[in-house]
Amino acid sequence: MNPVAAALDRLNNLLGPTGARLVAVSKYQSDERVIMAYEAGQRIFAENRVQELLAKKARFPSDIEWHFIGHLQSNKVRMLLPAVGLIHSVDSPALLEQINHESLRMGLQTNVLLQVHIAQEEHKFGLKAPEVLPLLNRCAEGAFEGVRVGGLMGMASLCHDDLQIGGEFSGLSTLFNEAKSRFGARLPDFNELSMGMSGDYALALQHGSTLVRMGSALFEADALHS
Numbered sequence: 147m148n149p150v151a152a153a154l155d156r157l158n159n160l161l162g163p164t165g166a167r168l169v170a171v172s173k174y175q176s177d178e179r180v181i182m183a184y185e186a187g188q189r190i191f192a193e194n195r196v197q198e199l200l201a202k203k204a205r206f207p208s209d210i211e212w213h214f215i216g217h218l219q220s221n222k223v224r225m226l227l228p229a230v231g232l233i234h235s236v237d238s239p240a241l242l243e244q245i246n247h248e249s250l251r252m253g254l255q256t257n258v259l260l261q262v263h264i265a266q267e268e269h270k271f272g273l274k275a276p277e278v279l280p281l282l283n284r285c286a287e288g289a290f291e292g293v294r295v296g297g298l299m300g301m302a303s304l305c306h307d308d309l310q311i312g313g314e315f316s317g318l319s320t321l322f323n324e325a326k327s328r329f330g331a332r333l334p335d336f337n338e339l340s341m342g343m344s345g346d347y348a349l350a351l352q353h354g355s356t357l358v359r360m361g362s363a364l365f366e367a368d369a370l371h372s
């Protein structure tokens with residue numbers, strides 16, 4: 147078995163009992179490694195730059211579902227929408243409005259998650275937690291018919307403090323559950339909690355993650371362990 151297939155196998159065994167799905171973050175990876183994951187059965191891949199997502203979508207098999215996980219600039223929205231299966235990183239009300247507007251113009255409904263700022267680092271993107279429920283309320287009232295709001299996404303602080311990271315995931319999970327109980331009936335697609343990367347996925351799974359976004363642990367596991 148090639149190293150990517152072996153890592154994928156291990157990760158899927160870990161995820162199996164939790165029901166969470168693996169999003170393979172293919173940014174910076176060679177085509178050869180991406181294809182190894184594809185041939186081992188992986189079908190959801192993610193990129194953090196629009197041009198790169200479009201280029202990869204054009205040259206890889208068409209049954210891949212491409213997710214976008216980076217900060218989305220407004221001048222790239224129109225290019226991205228027809229190509230993307232899920233945007234994890236809607237980090238402002240203005241961006242949600244723009245995605246909605248362009249989706250309606252193109253006759254699309256775009257799947258999105260709201261990215262919430264949960265880390266200590268100031269420079270990271272995301273809605274502030276208190277902005278989330280009011281924005282979801284507008285969604286539930288039908289203000290954004292061009293989008294399907296599928297849940298929340300967050301990135302924990304880049305640190306090695308499990309208590310800190312666990313606290314951040316726990317806070318996001320509480321917000322997700324609160325939102326689901328308030329708006330779930332009117333937002334039936336609100337089911338996903340995208341949290342966890344290679345360094346912190348175990349903690350994310352403990353706190354109810356449904357989508358883990360993994361790059362290095364999947365594609366570079368052999369390098370990391372050798």
Ligand SMILES: *Cc1c(COP(=O)(O)O)cnc(C)c1O
Nearest residue numbers: 171194215343344359360361362
């Ligand atoms: C790069 C990236 C990941 C994957 O990071 P790894 O540590 O390689 O697993 C996950 N989420 C986002 C938003 C990223 O930009």
